[in-house]
Amino acid sequence: MRRIEVALSPADRVPVPKSNGYRVYAALLDALDGVDADVSEHVHDAEFGSVHQSGLRGRFGSCDRENHRTLLPTETYDLTIGVPDPADDDVFEALVRALVFDGDRIELADGPVFVESFESERTSREELLDRAAELDDPSVRLTFHTPTCIEDGESVTAMFPHRGLVFADSLAGKWQTTLPSDAEHLQLDLARAAVENSVITKPAESTYDTHSVLTNRVRDGDRPRAILKQGFTGTYTYEFKQATESVENAVTALALFAEYSGVGCAVARGCGNVSVEVST
Structure with missing residues (x-):
């Protein structure tokens, strides 16, 4: 099992829903699909909770869009990802490739957030x-x-x-x-x-x-x-x-x-x- 802590920051103001977790999940699936389509499909289709993620947590600005708030370029946002999946090695390796080696961002609907740090721990x-x-x-x-x-x-x-x-x-x-x-x-x-x-x-x-x-x-x-x-x-x-x-x-x-x-x-x-x- 893996637990991953990612720190991210936008280059510009990015509006996100007040409940941003589902948008982050979609963006993570897209990022995984870019490096390993099989892993992305497995995470999406697994009957159990293959991946757990917290959504972006931090200090947000106001937004004139209903039920939205704004990611600020002066702030850093925390994202926790848990991988209890028995195939945790495959999922973890794909996440590292998507967010560290092959890419450095998560593409949200209204703009990217860039990876500042990526730390993980493993247990059994x-x-x-x-x-x-x-x-x-x-x-x-x-x-x-x-x-x-x-x-x-x-x-x-x-x-x-x-x-x-x-x-x-x-x-x-x-x-x-x-x-x-x-x-x-x-x-x-x-x-x-x-x-x-x-x-x-x-x-x-x-x-x-x-x-x-x-x-x-x-x-x-x-x-x-x-x-x-x-x-x-x-x-x-x-x-x-x-x-x-x-x-x-x-x-x-x-x-x-x-x-x-x-x-x-x-x-x-x-x-x-x-x-x-x-x-x-």
């Missing part, structure tokens, strides 16, 4: 499980930086990071669906009831906010139609109460995994970007 599920096992009664803090949209039933989105939804449903599901075919021994058996009975959620209430985020535009006949999802941002701490060692280890490993996979749906289009702090 074994390493995440080992780190989790070394911790005694840990406290896990998740900061949801971009709107996080977790489906809860049919056509319903949770508006709060309930412990069962975050760990047993979203993250455990992503862990399983992106597990390499030769790594069945790393499957996590984590029941939602076990999480709900032994994990406590402590919100930092002042950080909580809700959002309606644009994740795509599709054609409905001759007319464009916006696809909106609802989600939340904020910081939440998860602690354990009378939890078994296996539940502690699984929840902690999944929290660490979240920085690579994102949380919830539409993670390829900028949703569900988190940072994680684990302490004892």
